[in-house]
Amino acid sequence: MKKIITISGSNSQKSINKSLISHTSNLLENIEIISIDLNDYVLPIYGVDFEAENGIPTAVKRLDESFNKADGFIISLAEHNGSYAAVFKNTIDWLSRVNMKIWRDKPMLLMATSPGGRGGRTVLQAAKAYFPYLGGNVTADFSLPNFYDNFSDGEISDNGLKEELNKKIQFFEDHLNGK
Numbered sequence: 001m002k003k004i005i006t007i008s009g010s011n012s013q014k015s016i017n018k019s020l021i022s023h024t025s026n027l028l029e030n031i032e033i034i035s036i037d038l039n040d041y042v043l044p045i046y047g048v049d050f051e052a053e054n055g056i057p058t059a060v061k062r063l064d065e066s067f068n069k070a071d072g073f074i075i076s077l078a079e080h081n082g083s084y085a086a087v088f089k090n091t092i093d094w095l096s097r098v099n100m101k102i103w104r105d106k107p108m109l110l111m112a113t114s115p116g117g118r119g120g121r122t123v124l125q126a127a128k129a130y131f132p133y134l135g136g137n138v139t140a141d142f143s144l145p146n147f148y149d150n151f152s153d154g155e156i157s158d159n160g161l162k163e164e165l166n167k168k169i170q171f172f173e174d175h176l177n178g179k
Contacts, residue, residue: 002140004028007036009088011125016147017120020113023155024074027169034066038087045064046093056097063091064098072176073103073170079123080166082147094128101135107175109168110141117143140168154170 006025008018026034041059043051047133078085084092095102099132111118121143128138144150149158156162 001012001030001032002174003032003034003069004072004074004176005034005036005067005070006074006076007038007088008076008078009038010085011038011087012078013039015078016113016115016151017111018107019154020111020144020147022074022160023072023151024076024109024111024165024169028173032047034070036063037065038091041091043090043094045089046097057094060091060098064095064102067095067102067104068101070104070106072107072109072172073174074107074109074172075127076113077120077127078081078124079112079114079120081084082122096134099135103131103136104132105135105137107137107139107172109172111144111145112142113144113147113151115147117145119143121146137175160172 006021007013008021010017041063043057043059066174077088092102108131110124112124114120124141126141128141131138143162144156150156150161156165
């Protein structure tokens, strides 16, 4: 059975990106989901001086080791002022100190959502451009705009967006299975 790591790029307890990840995970079949909550990996702000004095935190090494078990990744990014949430950026900065190929060239489904009409597209574009340098094999991406209008009762309510996500999931699964 394939193992997929899911990460919401947020540390909010009520993250809408966590809701999108949960919904998407439920649509996958014959997959073991390994859910990573960034709140379980509280890290100091990355800095070369801190690293030189203290080394790489144990939590970063644990997280990096868990990535070795993955056959693929589903990441839903929170957008803060057009960029990654600070907790996510700090986590990938630390991870890159252990292994620059953070994502191990494994298939990735990148997603983003927001309350606004762009649905986190700015952070999604940034990730699609940047993640290949970190070993990201972005096979599909999905943006859910107007979260509170298009998501209710734990699922996407807009039929067009629901169909689009299903197509993206299928494309991701095809890459995951070497098709």
